[in-house]
Amino acid sequence: MNDIQPIALPGVDPRRPLVIAGPCSAETEEQVIETARLLAAEGFRIYRAGLWKPRTKPGGFEGVGAAGIPWLQRVRRETGMYVSTEVATREHVAAALAGGIDLLWIGARTAANPFAMQEIADALRGQDIPVLVKNPVSPDLELWIGAIERIRNAGIRRIGAIHRGFTSIDKSLYRNHPMWAIPIELHRRLPSLPIFCDPSHIGGKRELIAPLSQQAMDLGFGGLIVEAHCSPDCAWSDKAQQVTPEALAYIVRNLTIREQTSTTENLNELRAQIDKLDDELLELLARRMRVSHEIGQYKKEHDMPVLQAQRYEELLARRAAQAVEMGMDREFMRTVMQAIHEESVRQQMQVLGK
Numbered sequence: 187m188n189d190i191q192p193i194a195l196p197g198v199d200p201r202r203p204l205v206i207a208g209p210c211s212a213e214t215e216e217q218v219i220e221t222a223r224l225l226a227a228e229g230f231r232i233y234r235a236g237l238w239k240p241r242t243k244p245g246g247f248e249g250v251g252a253a254g255i256p257w258l259q260r261v262r263r264e265t266g267m268y269v270s271t272e273v274a275t276r277e278h279v280a281a282a283l284a285g286g287i288d289l290l291w292i293g294a295r296t297a298a299n300p301f302a303m304q305e306i307a308d309a310l311r312g313q314d315i316p317v318l319v320k321n322p323v324s325p326d327l328e329l330w331i332g333a334i335e336r337i338r339n340a341g342i343r344r345i346g347a348i349h350r351g352f353t354s355i356d357k358s359l360y361r362n363h364p365m366w367a368i369p370i371e372l373h374r375r376l377p378s379l380p381i382f383c384d385p386s387h388i389g390g391k392r393e394l395i396a397p398l399s400q401q402a403m404d405l406g407f408g409g410l411i412v413e414a415h416c417s418p419d420c421a422w423s424d425k426a427q428q429v430t431p432e433a434l435a436y437i438v439r440n441l442t443i444r445e446q447t448s449t450t451e452n453l454n455e456l457r458a459q460i461d462k463l464d465d466e467l468l469e470l471l472a473r474r475m476r477v478s479h480e481i482g483q484y485k486k487e488h489d490m491p492v493l494q495a496q497r498y499e500e501l502l503a504r505r506a507a508q509a510v511e512m513g514m515d516r517e518f519m520r521t522v523m524q525a526i527h528e529e530s531v532r533q534q535m536q537v538l539g540k
């Protein structure tokens with residue numbers, strides 16, 4: 187997939203962040219036009235508005251559908267902005283293409299369904315339009331890459347990914363957990379694919395748009411897709427996470443975009459320290475595995491099972507608490523200990539199997 191091209195739109199500054207902004211849903215012609223006018227006045231160039239809204243439960247506002255396409259055409263005519271919307275079926279694609287929509291995105295629930303993705307990809311075959319694919323609701327990188335691959339296999343070359351976070355049971359801070367490791371891994375696997383952050387859906391609240399956007403910039407994301415509404419508190423959907431165009435302009439203006447890639451003597455010295463510490467870590471891990479091997483031998487001779495659940499539980503709890511005291515994250519340490527234990531168990535299984 188190294189033939190993926192940037193989302194270059196004539197007349198739009200290609201420097202990051204490329205910002206796509208607009209209301210969650212197109213509600214009325216007035217709201218669509220008013221929001222677009224305010225955004226254009228702040229210098230935003232790419233407009234978004236959902237016409238077909240996949241709602242979790244029936245009864246919510248499901249969008250105005252194709253009736254909103256002439257409103258987006260008016261946005262284009264009157265503000266000069268590019269316009270974009272979400273598509274979830276072949277009929278949506280056909281209506282959007284016939285209506286001259288400039289950019290399409292595919293939602294998280296659709297991206298999770300290979301049949302729906304294939305249907306959309308087939309409807310896009312032979313077209314030259316930028317397409318952005320949101321991450322599936324579950325943290326499944328392969329499914330996300332698969333969805334992107336289907337679009338690419340249909341001949342689309344200007345493709346981007348949208349990171350909108352992942353469904354999580356714990357809604358205390360985020361509406362959708364960012365799990366940054368997943369878009370980081372996506373970038374490692376597909377370095378030419380631009381990634382857009384959707385801080386509105388990750389955060390679910392307007393206060394989180396600025397910090398999440400900054401984090402995305404610091405992780406090298408190419409763009410942002412953000413919900414903005416002329417009157418957020420009156421929005422028909424997702425009102426808590428929408429901001430006014432003025433507030434969005436303020437947030438974007440205040441982002442720090444760090445682009446420096448050259449290193450200095452100082453950084454090289456610090457990296458040398460990291461390399462040395464990693465050597466020591468590996469040496470220690472190898473020593474730990476050798477001891478684990480010996481325990482495996484003992485277990486074989488004494489007919490003991492490999493998994494010692496109580497001992498494992500104790501060491502997980504002890505090291506997680508110790509990590510917190512040492513200024514590290516509890517969950518991080520649990521993940522490290524789980525990985526070490528998994529390898530230790532695997533090696534002991536081999537000893538028992540010999």
Ligand SMILES: O=C(O)C(=O)C[C@]1(C(=O)O)C=C[C@@H](O)C=C1
Binds near residue numbers: 482497498534
């Ligand atoms: O304590 C043991 O019995 C071990 O084999 C060591 C070890 C570990 O790697 O820490 C490995 C497997 C057990 O489930 C518990 C702990």
